[in-house]
Amino acid sequence: MTAPSIRARVRAELTEEIKSVARRHLATDGANLSLRAVARELGLVSSALYRYFASRDELLTALIVDAYRALGDAAEAADATATDTDLRGRWLAVCHAVRQWALHHPAEYALIYGSPVPGYVAPADTTASAQRVVLTLGGILLDAARTGRLTPPPTSAPPPPVRADLARLIAQYPDAADQGGRAAGSHDALTEEQLARGLAGWSQLFGLVSFEIFGRLEQVVDQRELYFDHQMRLMADLAGLP
Amino acid sequence: MTAPSIRARVRAELTEEIKSVARRHLATDGANLSLRAVARELGLVSSALYRYFASRDELLTALIVDAYRALGDAAEAADATATDTDLRGRWLAVCHAVRQWALHHPAEYALIYGSPVPGYVAPADTTASAQRVVLTLGGILLDAARTGRLTPPPTSAPPPPVRADLARLIAQYPDAADQGGRAAGSHDALTEEQLARGLAGWSQLFGLVSFEIFGRLEQVVDQRELYFDHQMRLMADLAGLP
DNA sequence: GTCCGTCAAGAGCGCTGCTCTCTTTTTTGA
């Protein structure tokens, strides 16, 4: 089993090559990806691809999984690069990393954050990857709250039913005791108000990136990067990051 | 010319009927709309449709134009229904109208705010309709600014290049002198800070609606309407609406 | 050295958007 028989290796390589070509086609032709075109470019006949992916949907799923992973990697890497205690810097770094990844991989971004394919249902293994960005943002807020540096401006308070949803999310948050080396007490978690303001930053992040990727800022904003930076700073203000 | 010859009338009716059937197919099958299926349902042969729409793209364009118009109508109607001086109420009414329209027409919403079709370029006559929602929101902010009731919280200031973009947008804003019956002086326009905060509400609105329509809140937020309302209130806070 | 699993190829099915030609029906102009 430790010996990855030659056959298995060349198979894995060709599988990657198929995905690579498919990714390139995706970038030019959009979501209407043609299996036959991919096969042609690889010098294969279309039916041969079915040895590697059971269907077109399965190939797309593989690309979606890879995209979530790449975006999650980029976000977490950006968070890790910034100074731990520079909370606002970490927040902005993650936001800019998401935007940069989207700008460099617009088709893959559209695949995961654009209109979903009607009949398509995301496999279970994608949901974990899909949450990595919001968990990264949440982790920054949590670090801020723990060190008592989350000082949000006075804003409207969420109504009780929303508070219940938010409380559930706070309880569901993966125990981050290992991050700070401290036991997670009740005063270590976010309040509902803090989470609500943080989630505003989450939807703002992807809303604005989608606007830019999908061309909705076309004749509205020219200074895209600076505008994005300013908007993310506004959301950091709202979240209460110093 | 005043007599709309019987033939022209039945043609207009059939054109509408084609769009209606196409809209229904869009709702179930998503963006992969089949001309042949639409023709079949109408008892026509596929080539007959080409008497009414030169191509599948042209049919989709007609649906897009209709969608922008319907969404713009809904937003403006909601704005008009609320009391003029209830600025926050108008803001929230417009936001909820956009959300409700999207919930009732998810496929059409995806058509105009989802991932764009790669080769597709929007015709010029859509851009005006596409701006109606943001102009409605801007009008509310402008009304607030004119009556001196825009009191935003202290937040980061936009850097000079962004200020230039914002100033251009303010200058481009259609002269709204007829709305208040007053001449538009310089003190009647929005400041760059005010516009930047208002635009945050704009991208937040569509970001959050897209999240909901595209299923990204699926196991995150259960109280969708109340959560949306709270988030829009947060953005009204940020914009400075009393 | 044989045998079995894997691989690529080819043919083919039903579907798609779109074009072209032909016939029928309706409108129009002298």
Added chain:
DNA sequence: TCAAAAAAGAGAGCAGCGCTCTTGACGGAC
């Protein structure tokens, strides 16, 4: 009023699509 013109629909056909099934050929294990 009647023929010419315009418009509408039907049908055949082209190239492309995803996908299935069958047929040979090759390579590693016994």
